Amino acid sequence: MTRILAWVALILGMLYFILPLVGMTEFSLSMRRGVYSLDAYTTILGDPRFRQTFGYSVLMAVATIIFGVLLVVPTAYWVRLRLPWIRPYIEFITLLPLVIPAIVIVFGYIRLYNTSSWLPLTGSSMGTNLLLVFGYATLALPYMYRAVDTGLRTLDVGTLTEAAQSLGAGWGTILFRVILPNVLVAVLSGAFLTFAIVIGEFTMAALLDRPAFGPFMQILGANRAYEPAALAVIAFAITWACMGLIQLVTRLQKHTRAGA
């Protein structure tokens, strides 16, 4: 009885999830009348705007990841080591982006950092790019911080630090040669997740008027029929790859840990 119910739930659920994937794939292959073809993909990949916006978003994602790691790892480490009492407050701050919709945060940016303000970041394109990276870093903050903090929890940060200090290591060495390698898997997981979030992000990029992949997809969606479906397939593949990489690094770690 329960078994049948469980199977029914699972199969209906799978249908719901698979049909849109089938739908978008089918649609993306149907550009030429009557036969399946890769025309939609050729058009997309040949479009210089695709290459520009995609490249731009990849760049933004990488910048966000680097900035996020440099911000989160030392903070999480220091909090674990010296300021345990402050942890709940820091954690609360990192969870705020789940409460405050991205559109509100970027709204604040536009008003707070416009050309007539004290820090006119939106005045130049470099400044706006920087602002977008910071915005993306806030979006990634809940995931990044949690991943790294969980990674640190399994380490004995205090003992590790003392051991490194007794061997004469300075703070830089401790952070980059002792702590970072030990939370590498957590950092990588956070990084891939950040990549998946940032690559197709729409709201912030569109409102800051950046030539990113998300707004490009939206514009294309408003004007074309088949290419958007091809874009959806590509975006899905990227998301899948990011999640796959997370699983891969986690599994690799388990193996090395078990082997050690």
Add this chain to the structure above:
Amino acid sequence: MVGRPRSPHVTDTSLPPSPRRNVLAPILRMVGVVPFLVFALLFLIGPTLYIVLGAFQRTGGGWTLENIVALNTPSVRNAYWVSIKISFISALLGCLIGFAMSAGAVLGGLPKWVRSPLLTFSGVASNFAGVPLAFAFLATIGPAGLITMWLRQDLGINLRAYGFNLLSTPGLIITYLFFQIPLMILIITPALDGLRREWREAAMVLGATGWQYWRMVALPILFPSLLGCLALLFANAFGAVATAIALTGSSLNIAPILLYAQIRGDVLGNPHLGYALATGMIAITAVANTVYIVLRARSERWLR
């Protein structure tokens, strides 16, 4: 690994040798989190506060509730109401369906191998939101989508004639479920794992049927988690802008789309009304998330 071993007394230099350093130590220690706090202040808390405070200010300066009151127009009210409705229904359905699928995989009924692919897929699908998700649904049940065409041409069923339209409230709900259900699966599975086999067996041996066990033990234990998930899914849907815009353009009057239009072109004719609109959104998601946090703390206390 790092340098030559030295005698252990080297660590002593890290201890405060004089009372003066003792006084300074707590302040110095704070330096380690300053970059983070500055970042949070400048790019997370500051901008949000600016908006929230702006909602309570006049254009010329001075405090007021005018902006909040001015939101009370049929159009804005309707936008909030539709947003809340979509978010709530998609959250509720997401919770129920996600729970059913997770329970099937965790509590038996389904073979063990189902679990891992289910969780992996949920990780992917919960992150497959925004513009491409809208495209996927347009290609499937949009006006010229795969299923729409199949139903019309092969079965003679015209979805449109039945009043179905993807670019509508139900259409948005169906689309949102694509990330709501997986998110539910991801957060409820650990809670279901936390249900210990002995609880079920203890209940059984005391005479309870499976249903009695669920009603008297399992559901009450899960209740905070379930309600918390509902709140989280609600907030998740409420702030979703990209999917809605890509799916409906700006034809659907919901709070995030209205705010988007306001930011781009001041459609409300008063920037402070935009602040008020945004503040309203924060207030609603904040309530939902407070519910989530409080309830999660409660269930964790039980399950320690």
Add this chain to the structure above:
Amino acid sequence: MAYLDIAHLEKSFGANRVVKDFSLPIDKGEFVSLLGPSGCGKTTVLRMVAGFETPSAGAIRIEGKDIVPLRPNQRNIGMVFQAYALFPNLTVAQNVGFGLRIAGVAGKEAQTRVGEMLDIIGLPLAEYGARYPFQLSGGQQQRVALARALAPRPRVLLLDEPLSALDAKVRVRLRGEIRDIQRRLGITTIFVTHDQEEALSISDRVVVMNAGIADQVGSPFEIYNRPATPFVASFVGTLTPFEATVIDPRVGTVMSGGLTMNLGRPLSAETGTAVPIALRPEAVQLGRASGREIILPATAREVEFMGSVIRIRAEAAGQSFLLDTFNRPDAPPPQPGEAVEISFSGRDVIVIGV
């Protein structure tokens, strides 16, 4: 006829035979322990009695009626788990009243019964009734679990290593209380443990299990003093094993090394056959004593001070002997290497399997 009768029980998980031809008749009100190393199938036996596992073969009868076809919630059996398994969302009183609520016992009657049960386990309703499990210590939680199992007046009580998760002091106190309550209520009980001291100290009968087989069933005294198999002998208590050859089975003379011993009882083995024999450390005396007719010069090798008891390993007649002697404040134990005398009686020699 036995009240609870387990007959020729078998259980296989796939190709793995976990319980093999396990038979155990238990009288009403009896306290029986299943003792054995981890993985020997104790829990599996218990879970078959409770109804969580279906036997591959065999019968389980209560008052002559086979309960194997019944589901766990139809058996009216009480069970206490190793990890407490209290319902975390219910108070102590609600936990104890759970079975009554299911059975439809309500109102004053239920409340009185819950109050009684909580009194029995020493956690009065007024003070503890409204607490949640997470507000109790491990020992208190396990008491509540016991009260919860007993409240619906089950026909049989099953306890699966109920004390393993507790610390040593609480463990010893609680096992006494469990035995007390069991006697008071006269409830037929199966107690599973891997701790021999626990099993020997509180049971009417002990079943020593080894790889799914009941090696020996008997009173704690029999199990300890007349182990039926080498496994039981080695698992229960400490002993010094010897190989001996039967000289005269009618009067019970055997020879081990150069040593001839008279066991004072006839043996069922032929002259010239080898029999395994053993001595408990407490059967060997440091120095001479009346009634210990075998006296040997020996050398102390290891001296282990354990508090009230001192354990010494001594060598004599080419053999190694373990012996226990009580601590005496006025007489320090011998030093390793010191020459001593040891004595024991042939009647105290254990012949394994007889």
